[in-house]
Amino acid sequence: MNVLAALLVLALLIVVHEAGHFLAATLQGIRVSGFSIGFGPALLKRQRRGVTYALRLFPLGGFVAFPDDDEDSMIPADDPDLLRNRPIPHQALVVAAGVMANLALALVVLLGQAAFVGVPAAPEPGVLVVQVQPGGAAARSGLRAGDQILSLNTKPLTAGQRGVEAMVRDVKAAPQQSIRVERKRGDETTTVQLIPDDQQGMGKIGAQLQANISGAMRPVHHPGELLLTTGSQFSQLLQQTVRGYAGLFTNFRATAGQVSGPVKIVEMGAQLSQQGGSGLVLFSALISINLAVLNSLPLPLLDGWQMMMLAIQSVRGRPVSERIQMAFAQSGFLLLVGLTLVLIVRDTSQLPVVQQLMGR
Known part of the structure; x- marks a missing residue:
């Protein structure tokens, strides 16, 4: 579902x-000649006021057709209501x-x-891991989507976007250097070692981060x-x-x-x-x-x-x-x-x- x-x-x-x-x-x-939802063979067709409306086999797509593109159109080429004119x-x-x-x-x-x-509601302190790329530094350290990062090298991360920016800044400044990460997963808080990859002189961990929003509204x-x-x-x-x-x-x-x-x-x-x-x-x-x-x-x-x-x-x-x-x-x-x-x-x-x- x-x-x-x-x-x-x-x-x-x-x-x-x-x-x-x-x-x-x-x-x-x-002038418009067609409006289709989807691509491929038409499952349903209906014409109204010169426009052919169609529902097609593959629904992820669609297009609007103009007489300008129809070589067999009976509309004169100099019609002022054609799109190209x-x-x-x-x-x-x-x-x-x-x-x-x-x-x-x-x-x-x-x-x-x-x-x-x-x-x-106001974000909680720390940074939320939204997505982890396979094979990246975050994945190797054991971080998973849904983890909350509370501190780096015992330095607490503040709430909101500032916490995200602080972590990104610290990670970029520490390629191939060990960072002590305090991680919260569910009700359990543990410490893991994170070693950012070196990408053109900047650290990268291969994870998508966002403010630690609880989801409460x-x-x-x-x-x-x-x-x-x-x-x-x-x-x-x-x-x-x-x-x-x-x-x-x-x-x-x-x-x-x-x-x-x-x-x-x-x-x-x-x-x-x-x-x-x-x-x-x-x-x-x-x-x-x-x-x-x-x-x-x-x-x-x-x-x-x-x-x-x-x-x-x-x-x-x-x-x-x-x-x-x-x-x-x-x-x-x-x-x-x-x-x-x-x-x-x-x-x-x-x-x-x-x-x-x-x-x-």
């Missing part, structure tokens, strides 16, 4: 993204609407949780706190996501191993859904923001690429030739499929049940 919940959330987020494109086009009077700002709004829809959904989800469920005190808390949560998630993608370009070797494919994303969603509705809310907001940032990148087949093409068109005064765009699109498609397959194989091999079957 947890996996199914994660899949449904992923499907919903993709539908919202495509609905953003669809609404931005239709509200401007731009609209002013560039109109086209840009359609392209950007998917990203804006995902960001808006994340904001609404976080706002709804804060309003109806409450906001997190409390009602918001007033509307101002509701807006400030929601804005802060949204800003933190967005900044962390942007920094993560930026790391792929600035320090690919260090961050490539942190890239997750569909299997890992669903596994993370299933784990968060075990925490109940609040876990699914966090998963929805996080993945929605990730979809928005990912689609903003200027890579073939993504919205950021189309925005770049429109920017070039506005400077040149004419569109980039279809031959060049098609070449990049085909290359991007092959790269995307290849990367997805690699990530699926890697993430599947790291699932606990698979490792048990392999005797690891």
